[in-house]
Structure formats: C-alpha cells, structure tokens
Amino acid sequence: MTVVAKRRAQMVEETRAKLIQAARKAFAAKGYAGASMDDLTAEAGLTRGALYHNFGDKKGLLQAVIDQIDGEMVARLRAEQDRAKTRWLGFLAESIAYIEMALEPEIQRIMLLDGPAVLGDPSRWPNQNACLRTTTQTIQALIDEGTVRPVDAEAAARLLNGAALNASLWIAAADDPHAVLAKAVEAFRHLTVGLLQTDLG
Structure with missing residues (x-):
C-alpha cells in the first residue's frame, strides 16, 4: 500500500470514528428519532455527505x-x-x-x-x-x-x-x-x- 493510499484509508477510518462517536452520544441523549443528522454531523465537524458516503443513511450509522x-x-x-x-x-x-x-x-x-x-x-x-x-x-x-x-x-x-x-x-x-x-x-x-x-x- 502506498503512503497516499495508507493516508486515505486512515482518513476514512478517522471520519467513520468521528461520526460513530457523535451518533452514539446523540442517540444515547436524544434517542434515534430525536437525533438530527445535521446536529450529529456538525458535532463531528463533518458534512451530511460524509455520513451518506460512509454509512448510506442514518439507519446504517445506527447499525455501526x-x-x-x-x-x-x-x-x-x-x-x-x-x-x-x-x-x-x-x-x-x-x-x-x-x-x-x-x-x-x-x-x-x-x-x-x-x-x-x-x-x-x-x-x-x-x-x-x-x-x-x-x-x-x-x-x-x-x-x-x-x-x-x-x-x-x-x-x-x-x-x-x-x-x-x-x-x-x-x-x-x-x-x-x-x-x-x-x-x-x-x-x-x-x-x-x-x-x-x-x-x-
């Protein structure tokens, strides 16, 4: 694996980890229905596009x-x-x-x-x-x-x-x-x- 590919893979993992952490906090505090995707992506410092790209949708994020x-x-x-x-x-x-x-x-x-x-x-x-x-x-x-x-x-x-x-x-x-x-x-x-x-x- 090249240095660039390794760095890209690391960035993907970091993005996924940030989204999971933010979602976990939001789901625990507000419940799945009460946690808005905009709030949890903002909490992670990421966009809704990052959520869709990594998990497909909010349901995929819940599964993660x-x-x-x-x-x-x-x-x-x-x-x-x-x-x-x-x-x-x-x-x-x-x-x-x-x-x-x-x-x-x-x-x-x-x-x-x-x-x-x-x-x-x-x-x-x-x-x-x-x-x-x-x-x-x-x-x-x-x-x-x-x-x-x-x-x-x-x-x-x-x-x-x-x-x-x-x-x-x-x-x-x-x-x-x-x-x-x-x-x-x-x-x-x-x-x-x-x-x-x-x-x-």
Missing part, C-alpha cells in the same frame, strides 16, 4: 453504533467468563451480566429500545449469530466435561440466548427496571440449573 457497543459488551462478558472459577460459573456470570447491562442507559436506549424499533428483531441481527455460536460451543464443552446433561447444544443455546435477550428487552421497557431485573435473574438461574447433571448452581 450498535456494532461498536456490541463489541464492547462482548469484551466485558468475556472478562466475566475469564474471572470465574469454572466454565459453568463463567457461563452463568456472563449470562447474568448481559441481562444486567439492560440497566445501563446507553445500552438500554440504543441497543434495546431504538435498535429493535429501527433495525427489527434483534435475534436476527448478525451479532446474535456470533453470540449463538459461542454459547453453543460453551454448552457443548459443558456437556463434554459432564457438567450439563446430554442435550442438543444448539437447542439449549438458542433457548438460553432467547431467554437472556427477552429478559433484557423486558427490563429496558419496564417502568421499574430494577424490580424486573431481580425477577428476571432469579428466573434465569432456575432455568439454567435444569441443565445441570447435579445441582451445581
């Missing part, structure tokens, strides 16, 4: 913001898994941490309220496929080590991921998110314990 937040959530969940004493406790900690993130204003508004309203069913988002693969692999490993009963790993992963996602959506839309969180986490723990060979939960 969601992808960024999702990447951060995945890193945080992986850290939960790594801190745990066993694979099972790590899986449980990761799942509950995911549900608890529904209390965070930015995640609540962008990922759980505006995201589904604008981009459709979150269980069909590309990042959910990656999440499903990881959960399936974890459950298969738990089956292989004898912690979890011999069930179909993908079926269990789909059901547990669906339960965690729906719990998060419920919390985000609730009048009293903290009260709903407590109920959702308790029920989720009971659901997961049913997979164990013996009661390790």
Whole structure:
C-alpha cells in the first residue's frame, strides 16, 4: 500500500470514528428519532455527505453504533467468563451480566429500545449469530466435561440466548427496571440449573 493510499484509508477510518462517536452520544441523549443528522454531523465537524458516503443513511450509522457497543459488551462478558472459577460459573456470570447491562442507559436506549424499533428483531441481527455460536460451543464443552446433561447444544443455546435477550428487552421497557431485573435473574438461574447433571448452581 502506498503512503497516499495508507493516508486515505486512515482518513476514512478517522471520519467513520468521528461520526460513530457523535451518533452514539446523540442517540444515547436524544434517542434515534430525536437525533438530527445535521446536529450529529456538525458535532463531528463533518458534512451530511460524509455520513451518506460512509454509512448510506442514518439507519446504517445506527447499525455501526450498535456494532461498536456490541463489541464492547462482548469484551466485558468475556472478562466475566475469564474471572470465574469454572466454565459453568463463567457461563452463568456472563449470562447474568448481559441481562444486567439492560440497566445501563446507553445500552438500554440504543441497543434495546431504538435498535429493535429501527433495525427489527434483534435475534436476527448478525451479532446474535456470533453470540449463538459461542454459547453453543460453551454448552457443548459443558456437556463434554459432564457438567450439563446430554442435550442438543444448539437447542439449549438458542433457548438460553432467547431467554437472556427477552429478559433484557423486558427490563429496558419496564417502568421499574430494577424490580424486573431481580425477577428476571432469579428466573434465569432456575432455568439454567435444569441443565445441570447435579445441582451445581
């Protein structure tokens, strides 16, 4: 890659990063509908043309913001898994941490309220496929080590991921998110314990 091409690629990345940062701030503060493209491009010091060129439209920009937040959530969940004493406790900690993130204003508004309203069913988002693969692999490993009963790993992963996602959506839309969180986490723990060979939960 020539120096000119390298610099051009770097400028494109910088432009994208500025737009994503400005949009993330605007979507979190005002919501997707309330954030005007003129305001967020002005905040980034860029033009609407830069937004259209890099993301196609406001919806494409929302997708990019969601992808960024999702990447951060995945890193945080992986850290939960790594801190745990066993694979099972790590899986449980990761799942509950995911549900608890529904209390965070930015995640609540962008990922759980505006995201589904604008981009459709979150269980069909590309990042959910990656999440499903990881959960399936974890459950298969738990089956292989004898912690979890011999069930179909993908079926269990789909059901547990669906339960965690729906719990998060419920919390985000609730009048009293903290009260709903407590109920959702308790029920989720009971659901997961049913997979164990013996009661390790």
